[in-house]
Amino acid sequence: MYNEFNAFVREQFKTPEAFIPLHEPRFFGKEREYVMDAIDSTFVSSVGEYVNRFEEMMAEIAGTKYAVATVNGTSALHIAMILAGVQSGDEVITQPVSFVATCNAITYCNATPHFVDVDLETLGMSPRALEARLNEIAELREGVCINKETGNKISCIVPMHTFGFPCRIDEIVNIATKWNIPVVEDAAESLGSSFKDQHTGSFGLLGTFSFNGNKTVTCGGGGAIVTDNEELAKRAKYITTTAKRPHKWEYYHTETGYNYRMPNLNAAMACAQLEMLPTFLENKRELAIRYQNFFSELSAIEFLTESETSLSNYWLMAVQLKDRASRDQFLEKTNSESIMTRPIWELMNELEMFNNAPCGAIQNSRFLVDRVVNIPSSVRIK
Amino acid sequence: MYNEFNAFVREQFKTPEAFIPLHEPRFFGKEREYVMDAIDSTFVSSVGEYVNRFEEMMAEIAGTKYAVATVNGTSALHIAMILAGVQSGDEVITQPVSFVATCNAITYCNATPHFVDVDLETLGMSPRALEARLNEIAELREGVCINKETGNKISCIVPMHTFGFPCRIDEIVNIATKWNIPVVEDAAESLGSSFKDQHTGSFGLLGTFSFNGNKTVTCGGGGAIVTDNEELAKRAKYITTTAKRPHKWEYYHTETGYNYRMPNLNAAMACAQLEMLPTFLENKRELAIRYQNFFSELSAIEFLTESETSLSNYWLMAVQLKDRASRDQFLEKTNSESIMTRPIWELMNELEMFNNAPCGAIQNSRFLVDRVVNIPSSVRIK
Numbered sequence: 001m002y003n004e005f006n007a008f009v010r011e012q013f014k015t016p017e018a019f020i021p022l023h024e025p026r027f028f029g030k031e032r033e034y035v036m037d038a039i040d041s042t043f044v045s046s047v048g049e050y051v052n053r054f055e056e057m058m059a060e061i062a063g064t065k066y067a068v069a070t071v072n073g074t075s076a077l078h079i080a081m082i083l084a085g086v087q088s089g090d091e092v093i094t095q096p097v098s099f100v101a102t103c104n105a106i107t108y109c110n111a112t113p114h115f116v117d118v119d120l121e122t123l124g125m126s127p128r129a130l131e132a133r134l135n136e137i138a139e140l141r142e143g144v145c146i147n148k149e150t151g152n153k154i155s156c157i158v159p160m161h162t163f164g165f166p167c168r169i170d171e172i173v174n175i176a177t178k179w180n181i182p183v184v185e186d187a188a189e190s191l192g193s194s195f196k197d198q199h200t201g202s203f204g205l206l207g208t209f210s211f212n213g214n215k216t217v218t219c220g221g222g223g224a225i226v227t228d229n230e231e232l233a234k235r236a237k238y239i240t241t242t243a244k245r246p247h248k249w250e251y252y253h254t255e256t257g258y259n260y261r262m263p264n265l266n267a268a269m270a271c272a273q274l275e276m277l278p279t280f281l282e283n284k285r286e287l288a289i290r291y292q293n294f295f296s297e298l299s300a301i302e303f304l305t306e307s308e309t310s311l312s313n314y315w316l317m318a319v320q321l322k323d324r325a326s327r328d329q330f331l332e333k334t335n336s337e338s339i340m341t342r343p344i345w346e347l348m349n350e351l352e353m354f355n356n357a358p359c360g361a362i363q364n365s366r367f368l369v370d371r372v373v374n375i376p377s378s379v380r381i382k
Numbered sequence: 383m384y385n386e387f388n389a390f391v392r393e394q395f396k397t398p399e400a401f402i403p404l405h406e407p408r409f410f411g412k413e414r415e416y417v418m419d420a421i422d423s424t425f426v427s428s429v430g431e432y433v434n435r436f437e438e439m440m441a442e443i444a445g446t447k448y449a450v451a452t453v454n455g456t457s458a459l460h461i462a463m464i465l466a467g468v469q470s471g472d473e474v475i476t477q478p479v480s481f482v483a484t485c486n487a488i489t490y491c492n493a494t495p496h497f498v499d500v501d502l503e504t505l506g507m508s509p510r511a512l513e514a515r516l517n518e519i520a521e522l523r524e525g526v527c528i529n530k531e532t533g534n535k536i537s538c539i540v541p542m543h544t545f546g547f548p549c550r551i552d553e554i555v556n557i558a559t560k561w562n563i564p565v566v567e568d569a570a571e572s573l574g575s576s577f578k579d580q581h582t583g584s585f586g587l588l589g590t591f592s593f594n595g596n597k598t599v600t601c602g603g604g605g606a607i608v609t610d611n612e613e614l615a616k617r618a619k620y621i622t623t624t625a626k627r628p629h630k631w632e633y634y635h636t637e638t639g640y641n642y643r644m645p646n647l648n649a650a651m652a653c654a655q656l657e658m659l660p661t662f663l664e665n666k667r668e669l670a671i672r673y674q675n676f677f678s679e680l681s682a683i684e685f686l687t688e689s690e691t692s693l694s695n696y697w698l699m700a701v702q703l704k705d706r707a708s709r710d711q712f713l714e715k716t717n718s719e720s721i722m723t724r725p726i727w728e729l730m731n732e733l734e735m736f737n738n739a740p741c742g743a744i745q746n747s748r749f750l751v752d753r754v755v756n757i758p759s760s761v762r763i764k
Contacts, residue, residue, distance in 0.1 A: 027421050035417060035647075039409050044602040044651070045595020071453055071603065074641035100624055100635045107638050110492065213427020213645070220426040220645030221453065242482055249713055251727040253482045256489050256735055259456035263595070263602030265417075266647065269426070331631055345633040353638055 001298060002333035008294050009339050009376050012287060019338040023316060025218045026379045029276040034268035041264075046241065048264025050271050055224070057274045061191070062207065063199045064226040066233030069262035069270075070240055073188040073210025076223035077105035079240055079260060080206040081156055083225075083232050084182040086111050090155040091147055091358060093133075093181070095125045096347040096365040098160045101210075102186050103348050106158070114147070114154065115349045115359040121307055123318075123344075123368060124167020125159035131175050133360040138179060145179045150358060157183050161190035161200050163374065164216070164315035165306055169195050169203040184208065188223075191216050192281045192313035201226050206236075211270055216284070216315050217277055219270035222262045281313055283379045288314040291375070295319060300326065304372070316374040318344075324370040331373060344372040383680060384715035390676050391721050391758050394669060401720040405698060407600045408662070408761045413654040420650035428623065430646025432653050437606070439656045443573070444589065445581045446608040448615030451644035451652075452622055455570040455592025458605035459487035461622055461642060462588040463538055465607075465614050466564040468493050472537040473529055473740060475515075475563075477507045478729040478747040480542045483592075484568050485730050488540070496529070496536065496740040497731045500747050503689055505700075505726075505754070506549025507541035508746065513557050515742040520561060527561045532740060539565050543572035543582050545756065546598070546697035547688055551577050551585040566590065570605075573598050574663045574695035583608050588618075593652055598666070598697050599659055601652035604644050663695055665761045670696040673757070677701060682708065686754070698756040700726075706752040713755060726754040 013020050038044055051069050058067035070076040086092055088110035094102055096115045103113045117129035137149050145154040157176045159167050169185065176183045187193075187201030188210035194200060201207025206229075211222035225236045243257030262270075288305070295303035302320040306312035321327040327343060334341040347369050349359045395402050420426055433451050440449035452458040468474055470492035476484055478497045485495045499511035519531050527536040539558045541549050551567065558565045569575075569583030570592035576582060583589025588611075593604035607618045625639030644652075670687070677685035684702045688694035703709040709725060716723040729751050731741045 025424055025426060027424065027426075032418060032421055035421065036414060039414055039417065039651075042407055042409065043595075044407065044409075045600060046603065047595075072641050100626075100633070100639065101641060104624070104638055104640070108490075213425075213429075218427060220647035221428065221641075221643065242486070244482075248717060249724045251482070251724075253728075253733055253735075256486055257482065258486070259454050259483060259603075261603065263648065265602035265651065266645065269421075269647065335630060342631045342633075346635075351635055353635075 006334060006337045006339050012290065013376065013378070013380055020340060020376050021378065022340045022342055022374055022376055023214045024378045025213060026381065029272045031269050031272040034272045035265065038265050038268035044265040045263050046261035048267065050264050050267035051262060054267040054270045054274070057271060058209070058224045058226060061199065061274065061277070062201050062226040064202045064207070065228045066226065066230065068225045068233060068236040068240065069267060070223035070225060070260045071262055072221045073208060073212060073223040074101040074105055075240070075258065075260040076208035076225045077101060077184070077186060078108045079236055079258065080184045080208050080225050081105055081109050082239070083235055084156045084184050084205055086155045089152060091150065091152045092156045092158055093130065093154060094158040095160055096349045096362050097123060097162055097344060097368060098186070098348060099188070099345055100348065100351070101188065102158055102160055103354055107353070111155070113348065113354055113357050115357065115362060117360060117362045117364045118368065119168065120364050120367065122165050122167045123162035124165060125172055126364065127168050127171035127175055129360060130157070130172060134175065134179055140180060143180055145181050147358065154181055157181050158186050159183070160186040160188070161193055163318055164190045164193045164313040165304070166190060166193050166195035166200050166310040166312065169200065173203050189215070189315050190313060192277055193311060195310045205229065206232060216280055216313050217270070217273040219266040219273060222266050222270055280379050284314045284377065287377070287380060288317055291317055314377065317377040318372050318374050320371045321373065322371070327371055327373055340376060342374045344369050388716060388719045388721050394672060395758065395760070395762060402722060402758045403760065404722045404724055404756055404758055405596045406760045407595060408763065411654045411658040413651050416650035416654045417647065420647050426647040427645050428643035430649065432646050432649035433644060436644070436649040436652045439653060440591070440606045440608060443581065443656065443659070444583050444608040446584045447610045448608065448612065450607045450615060450618040450622065451649060452605035452607060452642045453644055454603045455590060455594060455605040456483040456487055457622070457640065457642040458590035458607045459483060459566070459568060460490045461618055461640065462566045462590050462607050463487055463491050464621070465617055466538045466566050466587055468537045471534060473532065473534045474538045474540055475512065475536060476540040477542055478731045478744050479505060479544055479726060479750060480568070480730060481570070481727055482730065482733070483570065484540060484542055485736055489735070493537070494534070494739050495730065495736055497744060498742045499744045500750065501550065502746050502749065504547050504549045505544035505750060506547060507554055509550050509553035509557055511742060512539070512554060516557065516561055522562060525562050527563050529740065536563055539563050540568050541565070542568040542570070543575055545700055546572045546575045546695040547686070548572060548575050548577035548582050548692040548694065551582065555585050571597070571697050572695060574659055575693060577692045587611065588614060598662055598695050599652070599655040601648040601655060604648050604652055662761045666696045666759065669759070669762060670699055673699055696759065699759040700754050700756050703753045703755060709753055709755055722758060724756045726751050
């Protein structure tokens with residue numbers, strides 16, 4: 001089977017021998033033209049036309065009124081949580097299945113993650129697990145959601161659309177509303193993914209995206225915060241750009257700000273990449289269908305697909321093995337042949353810095369971490 | 383006088399009518415070539431040959447054993463302070479005359495700035511003021527420097543080389559050593575500046591640099607941490623790159639990490655700009671001499687120059703007016719004619735978030751903030 005799989009992957013990427021990475025960027029749009037233009041303009045830093053254009057394009061794509069560029073996805077999450085009201089000592093509900101950036105951003109707010117399980121079908125936060133956990137440990141005190149066990153405020157819910165598969169975000173937002181908790185949607189991995197015809201990232205009070213080198217669309221490093229709330233959008237821009245009061249020459253900063261600006265040089269690349277997004281999505285979907293056909297012949301391995309009500313960007317494609325031993329064998333037999341594959345991240349509640357954090361029943365997360373593996377998912381050059 | 387000054391500036395920059403900024407970048411080295419090469423390589427993100435080359439070049443320039451690239455100067459400061467041991471509730475001694483990034487980075491550590499005065503000659507931290515303040519409020523308890531008045535640990539001293547003028551960093555380090563406090567040298571503005579023939583940034587336990595768009599050398603946004611300490615250099619690289627334990631496919635993070643990586647795209651530009659540094663420094667020094675000659679005719683305005691024992695990069699050139707009214711008039715008469723000039727930053731202890739911070743006598747800082755103005759300082763195109 002492994003030989004067949006390795007040969008199949010090599011055929012897709014037309015790469016007979018060399019290393020095949022999990023996800024590598026493609027620059028066959030206007031990346032070089034726009035980047036050269038940014039250099040020619042001398043506006044390579046935090047102010048520039050490409051930053052403005054990038055923000056317009058992102059608002060258009062996400063279907064939100066506003067988008068604010070940031071230096072990366074982690075910084076976008078950090079600021080979105082601050083704007084959602086997360087304060088020192090609070091708890092933020094998130095999922096154990098995620099890249100560490102989500103929990104790190106919670107830590108930067110001096111808050112603690114509080115883990116609830118994911119759905120097996122979406123790999124994202126489970127509305128049922130969220131509801132059950134809140135019913136178990138939370139109560140509303142004068143409209144504020146408090147964890148009865150710890151006495152801490154639960155000030156935010158951060159679901160994440162794992163590998164680009166949209167989670168059941170509408171139900172999550174409904175539950176959050178009932179408990180008066182704002183939602184920050186971590187859409188770092190789901191640019192181009194939609195749920196019930198609405199783009200991921202646009203359901204919560206704020207949504208965040210990443211444009212790191214391994215993402216569907218990259219600009220070296222970059223992020224974005226999207227929202228329909230004008231005041232929050234203005235504050236996002238303000239505190240990511242050092243919170244300087246506008247003045248023709250004075251330097252007066254009114255609060256603790258951040259240097260989380262996306263340089264115009266990177267924004268130029270991001271604009272060109274965003275223009276390619278429809279092409280990339282189509283190309284990746286075609287590969288997903290081919291993988292699905294390939295794996296449909298194998299009973300021991302399941303290729304993971306989008307749910308009926310959603311469209312995935314198929315950022316990182318994934319298969320589910322029978323058990324941890326099969327997973328490890330798959331990882332060995334592919335990586336040893338220079339076909340890069342990777343297990344899902346170590347569960348966040350297992351990391352040293354979060355293993356004392358509040359945590360609900362997480363049997364699905366534990367099931368998935370033993371079985372799910374990402375397989376090469378780059379846009380293929382035709 | 384103003385007409386003469388405005389005309390003089392226009393003559394230097396060969397710009398008869400248009401707006402003359404304070405400092406704009408110049409790209410007449412290999413910036414375009416290296417940036418295109420980074421795109422062609424597809425390594426535009428946090429791993430790439432230009433990041434490695436940038437780190438080698440920075441260590442060479444700073445004269446330190448190690449340099450670690452970061453996403454900007456603020457992030458470099460944040461990490462350097464963490465590595466120096468700054469913890470929640472500590473105090474960090476710095477100067478009121480600085481860009482807000484210095485104090486923001488202290489805040490990110492959940493520590494408090496503690497202000498001591500600057501020297502009139504260098505605009506940077508005054509060794510005398512530092513010593514006097516420590517003698518007044520500090521005591522060593524089992525080798526740990528404690529502020530007797532607040533009970534807090536004083537865990538770091540962060541002098542800043544204002545506008546590129548080196549402060550008396552050797553004396554500061556000696557005093558810090560006596561009090562067992564590590565020094566993080568904020569050299570954000572002083573790339574190319576040296577004190578007693580040693581590059582700024584290399585005197586403290588760690589030094590930090592910035593490559594923002596307005597700096598002597600820019601890459602859109604970027605920073606660097608330099609040190610002679612191998613363990614600290616390794617830790618700097620580790621925690622700026624999400625603190626992931628090396629493994630062929632596992633994702634296990636051992637502590638709270640940061641996404642403070644400089645993208646290879648930006649590093650490519652930084653390498654080309656660093657190659658231009660000697661040319662830029664020569665060009666700026668020539669302009670400084672011309673300004674000095676120009677202002678030597680005027681008794682009411684003093685052009686600020688490097689001290690005898692130091693070489694300044696003359697990043698932002700500066701003049702000192704007689705009083706605040708003269709300063710304001712100078713700002714009005716120049717900016718209204720599209721010659722950009724700017725006062726020194728509002729003193730940090732005057733900002734809302736720091737106005738309750740511990741603060742020594744700061745008469746020199748108050749004197750300077752009323753009188754010092756930056757004037758156009760870009761590299762001139764010949």
